[in-house]
Amino acid sequence: MSGSLVIVGLGPGSIDLLTPAAMRSIRAATDLVGYGPYLDRIPEAVSGQRRHATDNRVEIERARHALALAAEGCKVAVVSGGDPGVFAMAAAVFEAVEGGDPDWRDLDIQVEPGITAMLAAAAEAGAPLGGDFCAVSLSDNLKSWQTIERRLRAAATGDFVIALYNPASKARPHQLAQAFALLRTIKPPQAVVLFVRKAATPEARVLVTTLAEADPMLADMSTLVIIGAAATRLIPRTGQRPWVYTPRAEPGTMR
């Protein structure tokens, strides 16, 4: 098969966080496939390049469409927010490969990494992911709430810093409240909680609070929530929001 498919991570929003490798993959494509607002982020039009904008809800159909184009010989770039491998399009493409035409396994399929939301959110606040950490999506479109609770419980028991993707949506307004309620049964009330909205954009906003006081209604689909580990600390500053970081060293461990 002569076609190819690359799944490209656009990063968190600003075109300044799109890697040169990702931009080159986009420019080299004959066909761009992606959710409309992601395609709209790509500034330079390449002459003759086709754009296939789709609805965000149909990731698996979008993946099949992209694979079919590649199988016809097109050079396809599937664009994805953040990093394509983190709660984004890469897994959908491989699901479609596994369940689809056996010839699709002969295609040249590459993944171009990108800046995922938790890295951009952490950078806005300081260095909250400085220790061991985990990433959990609160969306239960694709997994049961039971599994999400099991993961949150394990993450809290292991004292990981926890990054919550998809903390809330109009269809799921109560899940972040449930997650906080569960975490409060394991973690201390003064555990640091960060709400980072629109990280890496001019409208970025960081709220620093505690698990006891965290208001789940402050999160929307543009928010990444980070819950600190026991070691996560604030550095107070005069007239400014404190920096938040997780030290590399445990108390009592030599550096």
Next chain:
Amino acid sequence: MSGSLVIVGLGPGSIDLLTPAAMRSIRAATDLVGYGPYLDRIPEAVSGQRRHATDNRVEIERARHALALAAEGCKVAVVSGGDPGVFAMAAAVFEAVEGGDPDWRDLDIQVEPGITAMLAAAAEAGAPLGGDFCAVSLSDNLKSWQTIERRLRAAATGDFVIALYNPASKARPHQLAQAFALLRTIKPPQAVVLFVRKAATPEARVLVTTLAEADPMLADMSTLVIIGAAATRLIPRTGQRPWVYTPRAEPGTMR
């Protein structure tokens, strides 16, 4: 204070994965501070820009030096591998701020995110981080082995995909073996294990194996190890290494 400090993530190695925002921060600096091999990666010299190369072992001293330069009015960029907030320089800088001159809290300190190793490693293999995942550093320079075991146990119990940073070094050849031994008491022997060496470079190499057969001696400081969750799957291909991915959906959950 008129000086500034930005902690810049260089990504996993290739200059093609350095974001334009990170490159701009590097170019705008009067002083670059970093581990020598990281500074060597930066191709374009800006006329009059000073480079302060240091040994990798002294992160906290490097951080203090950078802060002192910024306090003198310099525009300092601290360069870090991968993403500066993930097992890298950002936490060291904030540690130095907290323990240092109170005036340092008035400095303009920013973090520029980068592609962290696990994203590049995952992209080489397919989409193994497609579900909930966690990142654990096996280095016990800064935390106790007990804490590392507690985190590994929690990650396995919660059925996270696990990315192991710093899996081995000359000073610590046995820790990955100990980690695998612990994980074998919780996870099934057929759990997928990936060794990804020098991801995102021309010498990138991916080995796909199982937890039962994983040989810890195959890891070095250039290796990222990923251990799959129960759902992590292989897609066999004729004459080529299988793709590895973790589906977004749990078995039995509708998409």
